[in-house]
Amino acid sequence: MKIQKLMIENRTKVYALLQHAFPGTDYEVALVQKLHENNRLVHEWVCIHTSKVIAYIAFSNAYDGTDICGLHLAPMAVAPEFQNQGVGSELLKFALRQEAIKSRTLFVLGKPAYYQRFGFEPCGAPICPFDKNNSHFLSMRNNIAVSFSVGYEPEFNAAATSSGKQGKNRRSR
Template sequence: MKSKEMKGPSGLLIRDEIAADIPAISRTITEAMRLLAQASGTEAAIVDLLRADKALALSLVATLKRQVIGHLAASAASVGGQDGWGLIGPLAVAPDWHRQGVGSVLMAEALRRLRATCRGAVLVGSPAYYNRFGFAAFPGLGAAGYPPEVVLALPFHGRARAVGEVTYHPAFALDQPD
């Protein structure tokens, strides 16, 4: 897909990753996650494993003046045995660009693209942040190792049910304590 200029800092572009972006993506994810108490420190490695397994449904970068300042990954997931969900994560923005709309623009583009192919989107994250995009916790929705209040879903279609265990790529096992 072509690069797309969107709201956020002036000149911000959201586009698919290219091979030359990979070191900057890893750096951006690592720097951003250092600021989150709940981060495991494995997030960049998870994206690398998803990429190596060709399991990235989306790998979007936010660039400003050709510099990567944000990244969003999405991969396939199932919810309650129902395939066709997109798992979003990680979403990372370089610390100098926090609270300037970069993450919101990445999320808006990811949701726009996922709506075309998925039943809905699911993620593990802060309800205080992700509720603004329409994500919510649902009774009976869960993911192994996570409290139910941080397992959030956004069904795209009326028949999509956000109930059951979220199943995702094995790369996310890096995020779990031994």
């Protein structure tokens, strides 16, 4: 198993992984494709096993208006046949140690019990537009005290529209 930055030649493998890991929806595939097509700054890593992409993680900018206030972890995926074997945990731990990530404020919309194991905490501010009660919105290194609706790259809404899904129920894991 090898973890590395996502290279252009592995993008189609990532799209296939996202389709496989999130059956019944094309939201995650549409999101990542649109981020790539629009050349958004995304920090991405993959886990490769026998030339196959078995896990993927991405971080994109989080906004307070037009100012960047941190990074969103989304999406994160592990091939179903490799889930519950620690692959996702290893990939996330690796990503959290990377220079582009390790000192930044991070946000994630996901399962609290999972992400709290890595240092994420319930987030009181800012408010996640996809989780109005912030019950599944967590943060790390967050010193934001002012309440505002945190912004995502426009591709998050565009992917929801193109996939026919509402963004409010999306989870990164």
